[in-house]
Amino acid sequence: MNLTNATWRKASRSTSNGGQCVEVARISGTVAIRDSKDPGGPALLLTPRALRHLAAVLRNN
Numbered sequence: 001m002n003l004t005n006a007t008w009r010k011a012s013r014s015t016s017n018g019g020q021c022v023e024v025a026r027i028s029g030t031v032a033i034r035d036s037k038d039p040g041g042p043a044l045l046l047t048p049r050a051l052r053h054l055a056a057v058l059r060n061n
Contacts, residue, residue: 003032003043010036 006025021036031051034043046054 001027001030001032001045003027006032008034008036008039 003025006027008023008025011022011024023034023036023039025032025034026048029047031046031048032043033046033051035041
């Protein structure tokens with residue numbers, strides 16, 4: 001999937017001090033997640049349902 005025209009948003013809990021930051025973009029029914037410190041690096045592609053499931057699992061661990 002081509003993500004060059006994606007509109008990326010930084011997670012609300014990310015800080016500006018160079019810490020652990022993620023960005024998300026929604027494109028064609030897919031949610032892309034990337035490390036904001038490495039915007040040219042790999043992106044994880046998930047369906048919105050899979051992202052909700054992942055968030056629930058992470059919250060409960």
